[in-house]
Amino acid sequence: MAEQLRPATLLHWLITQKDWTFEDAAQEFEVTAKRAGISATVSPRHLGRMARAETRGRTPSASTRRVLRLLFNRSVDELLSPPPSDPTDATGGHSGLGDEVDMAAERARAFGERSRSRLTDEAMEQIYDEVRSLATDYPQRPVLQLLPSLIKVQGDLMDLIETPQQHPMHLRRLYFLTAVTSGLVAKSSHDLGRTPAAMTHARTALLCAEQAGHDGLRAWINGLESQFSYWSGRPRDAVRYAQRGAEFAERAGSTAAVWLPASEARAWAALGRIDETRTAIGRAESALDRAEQDDLDDLGGICTFSRSRQLYYAADALAWFPSAGADAERYGEAAVTAYAAHDDDWAFGDEAGAMSDLALARIRRQELGGAIEAVRPVLELPPDQRIHGIASSVDRVHGALMNSGIRSSEAAELQEEIEVFRRTALTAIER
Known part of the structure; x- marks a missing residue:
């Protein structure tokens, strides 16, 4: 019964x-x-x-x-x-x-996992390839498509770390890869608007980076924490995390040394500090000229910080200041052009952010047609790509439009489109 x-x-x-x-x-x-x-x-x-x-x-x-x-x-x-x-x-x-x-x-799959528990160099290489594929795919595919694989790989790696008698060389590599996947899961949580969960995963990632003894990883994770804080409206925390990672980034000499001052610039901008913003942008540009690839950069995708991303972050920072509108537009145009020209570092989220910043700068000089042209591809993104950062960028465009004094039918239509976009963003949909 x-x-x-x-x-x-x-x-x-x-x-x-x-x-x-x-x-x-x-x-x-x-x-x-x-x-x-x-x-x-x-x-x-x-x-x-x-x-x-x-x-x-x-x-x-x-x-x-x-x-x-x-x-x-x-x-x-x-x-x-x-x-x-x-x-x-x-x-x-x-x-x-x-x-x-x-x-x-x-x-x-179970047979493969049992074999993996007795790690060989070949099995280690297979795991590395899985993580590299996830890191490369992350900026270019919807988060909901990747999240199940990310969570599974993160769990598998944690299980392997807890398996007794792993070779010390393999164990250090496992901690490195677990830090990376935990960082990716943290970014997924953030993209879905779950900031507390994102910070929890980031702290786990940092613990693994400490066990791996990897300065580039430490700096990269501090960059994630700065990013999460920035988009969650906590710019002072964003500055703090960016500055906390600076020492690690300097020792690593990797592209994390570009990401941290670029992140710091955005946070200073959100605080209205234009001098600190421009100084941080300058430090990011100088660091890009000196940066050398490390094994984290070699994973590619979200694990490295390209010239395209640096241009976008500069545009995003300067877009906070009406007085810096010309520079924000110049950086925004350069970022959009760079993403259009380089498939290897294309990221739909950062490209959408640059387009939104470009629209924001054009609205501030009353160029509504140019603003609509810039933001149109963003508003046409499918719902599963309307992640937290993109939705927040589009919100800034909406706010600028409301305060611009432009009262045409085209402006009203754009406002309505943005409001519909926001209602159908991932962070607004119960999943």
């Missing part, structure tokens, strides 16, 4: 619909784990507590999550969420041959 309690979670509801007891469900869990080659067990009592939402705050192990996903064809986050109000189609999922394909893929 099925459990008669009112379902507290989708997991509970699915078990009830299958007419299982928790003992039945635990047995099915064991069968699924065995077929997939996953070493995992769950007791009926613990499964019942999960189903009744009595384990909040405790995350199931990675192996348990994988088996539950195979058994119910739902992520654990879905399974532990309340059941839908009209769950008539909640059973969904695959059956027959599709299940066999999923099982075979899971079995192959």
Whole structure:
């Protein structure tokens, strides 16, 4: 006889619909784990507590999550969420041959992970390639597409670090890669508007960077913290984090030494300090001329700071000052041109930010047509690319337009488009 309690979670509801007891469900869990080659067990009592939402705050192990996903064809986050109000189609999922394909893929993946736990140089290289691919893809693909892979790789790396008797050389490399992936997960959290979670992951990344003994990583993570603080309206914290990483960046001599003063410039600008802003922009430009690639830069993508990004950050800083409008427009135009010309360092978020800064500068000189031309590609971005930083940049354009005194029908239409954009941004949508 099925459990008669009112379902507290989708997991509970699915078990009830299958007419299982928790003992039945635990047995099915064991069968699924065995077929997939996953070493995992769950007791009926613990499964019942999960189903009744009595384990909040405790995350199931990675192996348990994988088996539950195979058994119910739902992520654990879905399974532990309340059941839908009209769950008539909640059973969904695959059956027959599709299940066999999923099982075979899971079995192959589990075999690879067991082999990885005894790290060889070849396995280490494979992990490195995965992280490099994520770092390269991050600026160019929607965050929701990459986040599941990022979280999985982060968890796998943490598991490997906790595996006894890893070779010291491999262990240092594992800490390096865990710091990078934790930084990427932090950036994902920020892009989705979850700043507290972003800062938590950044602190974890910094702990791993300390274990790796890597100055470039320390500086890069301080740059992330500065970025998160800037977009969250905490410019003094943004200055502090940028300055905190300066010593590490100087020792590393990498492009992190460009990112930190560029970040500091934006934060000073948000505080209305134009002299400090221009000085920091100058330091960033000088650092770019001296920067040398380190192994963090070699990962590419979000892990390095290019000339295009430096131009964008300068535009973003100077756009805060109406008196610096000409310089902001010049830097913004240069950044947009640079991103259009260089596919290797293209980043949809930074390009959108530069376009928004260009629009902002043009509005301030009453050039509405040029502003619309600059911001139009941003407003046409699909919702899954409307991340926190882009939405905030577009908000600045909206504010400048409201205060510009321009009262044409074109201005009103642009205001409305921006408001629609904001309502459909990732940070405004319940996911």
